[in-house]
Amino acid sequence: MLKKIVIKNYKVFRDFVLDLAPGMNVVVGDNAVGKSTLLEAVNLALTGRLNGAALAVELSPFLFNLDAARAYVQALQRGERPVPPEILIEVYFDDVVEHAHLKATNNSLREDVPGVRIRVSFNEDFREEYDAYVADPAQVTTVPAEYYKVDWLSFSGNSVTARGVPATASLIDATAIRLQHGADAYLQTIIGSNLEPNERVELSRSYRSLRETFSGIDAVAAVNEKLAGERGDISDRRLTLSIDLSQRSGWERSLVPHLDDLPFPYVGKGEQSTLKILLALNRKKVKDTHVVLIEEPENHVSFSRLNLLIDKVVQKCAGKQVLVTTHSAFILNKLGLDELVLLSPEGGHRITDLPPSTVEYFKKLPGYDTLRLVLARQAILVEGPSDELIVQRAYLDVHGKAPIRAGIDVINVRGLSAKRFLDLAVPLRRRVAVVNDNDGDPQKMAAKYADYARYEFITIHIGKGDPTTLEPQVLAANGLERMNQVLGTSYPTETALLKFMLDNKTTWALAVAESPETIIMPEYILDAVAL
C-alpha cells in the first residue's frame, strides 16, 4: 500500500507532499493543478518508465519545474554557481516486513519506512563539459538535462529493478488512446498482466504454430514457388513470403482483442476506456501491492454507461488502492465525498470529519454538483433558479463583474441539500454564503442553520421582515410601478403582479437579470453578495 507521495521539481510540482488513503482516492482540482502529473509521477516512481520508455530516454528540460529552472538560470546569470535542480519522486509504502529490503531513511523526509524513489540529478561524470557550458551563462536558458542521470533507488539507498518493487501500477489514461500495432500498448500490458505465466506460454506457442501452418497452405506454397522462380530480378537469393517468426513479433503485437467480433480499435472510445479500466481492476495477483491509476474515467463515456462503470469500479476496488482523477461531480459523489483529495501544487487537502450520512446522501443523489463547491474560491448557495438569477445580477450590480469571474460560484441547491453542501464546506473551510427565504418564520429558519453559522467562513442570509419569499421581497423593495416598468408588465395591483411573478418565477427573474434597468435588491441579498 502507498502511504505518501513526495514530488520535487517535477513539472507543476515544486515541493509536493500528499498522504494517500488505503482505498479510494478521488483527486479533483482545477485545470493545470497537476492531476495528470500526479498519476504520471506515481507510475514513474513505481515503474521507472515515462510514456512507456525508460525515464533516461525521455529526459528533457520540460520535465523540470519551471520555477526551479528559472531560479537556476537566474542564479547562473547573476554569476552564482547554483546546484542544477534535481527531480525527485518518492513513494512511501506501509511498513510491513515484506518490504524490509526497501526500508531505511534514504528519503527526503528521513522517515524510516520502505519506499522507492526516482531521482534525476546532475551527473558528476559530465563536470568538465558542464563547467564549460555554464562558463557563458548567457547561453543557458534552461536546465541542461543532457548532463543528468536517472537513479531508481529504494529507501535503503540501493538501486531497484522493476522486479524488486513490490507495488505495480496500472495507469489508465482514457483521455489518450494510442494505437500501436493493432491494439495499444496499455491494453497489451493489462491483458498480459492478467494472464498466468503458463497461459502466456501456451498463447505464444499456439500463435507460433499458427504461423507455421500458414506457410504450409497450398496457395501460399504456390505463391512462394512462383516468387522463388523470379530469382535475379531483385536479389540472387531465394525470395519467399512468410509470417514474421522473429521474437519481436509475438502475439502481443499481432493479436488484437475483439469485442463482439469488432476489433478493439474500431470499438467506440467510450467502450475502449471502460474495458481498459475494468481489465486493470481485474488483476488477481495477490502478493504484490497493486495501485490502479485512473485518469478521468468520464471521458468518452455516456452518462448511463458511466453509472455502470463507476458501480463496477467501486465493487472491484474493494481492497485495492485506487487514484482517480476526475472533473465529474457525479463520479466524486458516487465514489464517496469522504475519499476526496483536493489537489494543489503543494499537496492535497483531504477532508475528514464529513458526516457519513452526507457521504451517503450524495452517493444516492450523485447529480448534485458538489465539485463546484469544492473548486470554487467562494460559493453562494441559493434555493432555486430565480434566486440564482437575482443573486448573480445583484453581484454584478455591486461589483461590476459576474461572480464567476471572481471565483464565486452561485449554486442552486434546492431545499434540504443546502445543509449537506454546508457539511462539505466545513472541512474545506470554504467561504459560503447561504441565501434563504424566511418562509414566514425567520427565527425558525435561522435556527435551522445555527450549527453552521458559528463558522466564521459561513454566513446565513435570510429574508427580512414579513415577505416570506424572494418575489414579495423584491416587490416590496421596488414597488408596483418600478417592477411593472422593469418587467415590461402593467399589472394594476401588487397582488396581481405578485401572482404573475410567483407563477412565472424564472421569467421575471430572467427579465430582471437581463434588464438594462437596475432594481433595488432586498437587503439580505445585498448582504450575501457583499462578501
Added chain:
Amino acid sequence: MPSPCNRVILAAAGSRKTQLIIDGALEAPGRRTLITTYTTENLAQITRRLQEVTGIVPGNISLLGWFSFLVNQAARPYQAALIGQIDYIQSLNFTGQRFHRTPREQWRRFYFDRDANLYRDGVADFACRVDDASGGAVVRRLAAMYDRIYIDELQDLVGYDLDFLDRLFQSGIEIIAVGDPRQHTLSTNNSTRNKQYRGAGLIGWLRKRQDRCTVETRAESWRCNQQICDWADAIYPTMTPTKSHNDEWTGHDGVFTIARDDVHTYVAKYRPMVLRHSRTTDTMGLPALNFGLSKGSTYDRVLIFPTKPMLAYLKNSDPARLKASDRLYVAVTRARHSVTFVVDRRDATYAMPPPDAELHSG
C-alpha cells in the same frame, strides 16, 4: 536478544563445509535466507552448486559477497544517522587506504575517499557505528529481511567484522557460520581491531560467546586420507584431530619428500597438481598454483615447492616456529592421496620418507 539457534561449525579441510550450507539452505524453502562469504570465487562456487541442485537459485535465497552485504545492506541504509546526509555513500574502495593518522571523529576522511567510496578497512566499523547511531535500526532491518544467514569461510572475517557478527548473533536472525581457523589465508581487511582473534585465535573469540552461539567441530575429512590428515593436524596440535573417511589405496599414499633431480620423473609418473608460494617461486618450469588460490579445491596428488620456513618445519616438526602455517595447512589438505615436498637433495633428516620405493618400483 541472545539466540541459542546460532551455530558456528569449525570444520577441517574436506569436511564438506559448503555442502552443509547448500543442504541447509535448500531444506528450508519458506525461510528467507542469505548466504554470504568473502571471496567472489567462493560465492560463485556456492551459486553454481545451488544451481546444480535446483536449476535456478530459489527465490528465498539471496547470495551476497561480504562487502556487498556490508556496504549495501548495513552501511548505506541508515547512513544519515551517522553522517547527517542521505545518498552520500557511493561504493567500496577496495585497494585504497586512509591516511594512517586521520582521527576517527573526522568521519568523512576516516571512512571515505574523495569520491565518497568506503575504504575497505572501515566498512564494518562504519556499519557498527551506523547501527549505534540509528538505535539499532541497521540490525533490526536485517532481522526483518532475513530469517537465516549463512556465512562461509568465517575465518576470513577479521577486525570490526567480528563486532558486526556479534550484533548479528544478537539480532534474532539464525546465524550459521562455517569456517576453518587453520585456513586463514585471506582477510577482509587490515584493521588492527581484534588482532588477537585472527586465524586460530578465532576460537578464543568464539569461546567468549558461548551464550550466543554453539560451536561444533567437524573433525572429519572425506578428502584426505588418514596419513595426510595426521600430518596436517600436527601443524595445529591444539585442535581436534581429524578422522579420515578416505580409505582408498592407490599404492602411493601419504606425505613424502623428493629431490629436485627426481621431480620430472615423479611428475611424469603421478601427474600431481603443483603448488607454490608465489609466482616468484622456482617450480622448475612446471605450471603451478599459489597456495592461497588453491583453497577450496581438491586434487588427487599435490607436489609442493616449500618456502624456507616450511623446509625447516619438514626437519624440526615444530609448529611454534612455523610462519604462515595456514598456507602449509591449505596446501597439504588439497590432496586426496599424496602430498610430496620438493627438497634439494635426499636427506635422511626429513621427517618423511622419499617416495623412492614407489618411484622405482613402477
